Amino acid sequence: MKVIFNIRRFDGEKDYWQSFAVPVFRGMTLLEGLFYIKENLDGSLAFRASCRMGVCGSCAVKVNGKPVLACETQISSVNSSKLDIEPIDNFRVIKDLVTDFEGFFRKHEAVKPYLIRNDDNYENPVELIQTPKQMKSYYTFSLCIKCGACYSVCPAAATRSDYLGPAAITAAWRFIADSRDEGKEERYEAVCGDNGVWRCHFAAECSEVCPKKVEPAKAVQKMRIRTALHAIKKVIL
């Protein structure tokens, strides 16, 4: 059986659609289909992939309008004999399915996605004890693989390029909810602007498309309440 891969390509100047007939087998993934095209039909096709097992977050593409990880999506699961494959939205396209993640990672960096401790002592490190319950409070949010699927469907990000986006705010929440962290105030400042949590209008599509079920929409709303309380506290005290 052959499935038509209708790919939106971009050569640096113009974008155009090109179709490829790909022979598929049971269990074949979209990524395997893209590799088949690159190896047998058109070597100039550009796409990004690395781990092939849903861990690196490199291969997010839009298939029939929905962002998915190419490596984790079986062709048969899309249930269509023709697949419209496009680069994910809200990112600048570099070539074909490859998009520019520079801004996405700068936003991620802006929320300080690492443990901040006041007692850092690398000479004499101490174990930071945490109960299973404490770990569970942020565990889901720590599963983000930075594939950009959430950002690509966010209507708030679509109309404002400096919006931090669901992934970055989720990363901020992941550390704020972590009992070992002591950098909450810094992160509140980073996300409480109008390009932060207040830009979200709860379309909640980010949670619908997240391939790791991280629930970014939940993280943004939790963050929203915390930053609101933080702002009120700042005015009163």
Place this chain on the structure above:
Amino acid sequence: MSVADWFRVRGRSLQSISFSLHRLTGLVLFIYLLMHLSYLTSLKLGKEVYESLIATTVSPAFLPFDILLLLATIFHGVNGIRVVLNEFGIGYEARKAMLYAAYLITAILWIIASVAMYNFVVGVR
């Protein structure tokens, strides 16, 4: 990057479609508000001008538009309450049930309001 991106619905879930409809009905209500204020301002030109405008729009010919306007208003209001609750962090886990409930409540209120408006305009008094 444009407002057209608010209305990108291919491949999206009902959550996004509701967001798009919320924006769309918001624009409709904004245009209606401008018309409403124009009508009120017409009072400055005299009672007759205002009454002639009202006679045109409060009529059976305009009833379908009024009923569609009702739909837009009720959807925007009900969906708005759902979004406000979700944005306060209330009912995140039940967000899909709340979404379906919002559509159900909209449908029920729309039918009741449409019947009331029909009776008022067509004159089953």
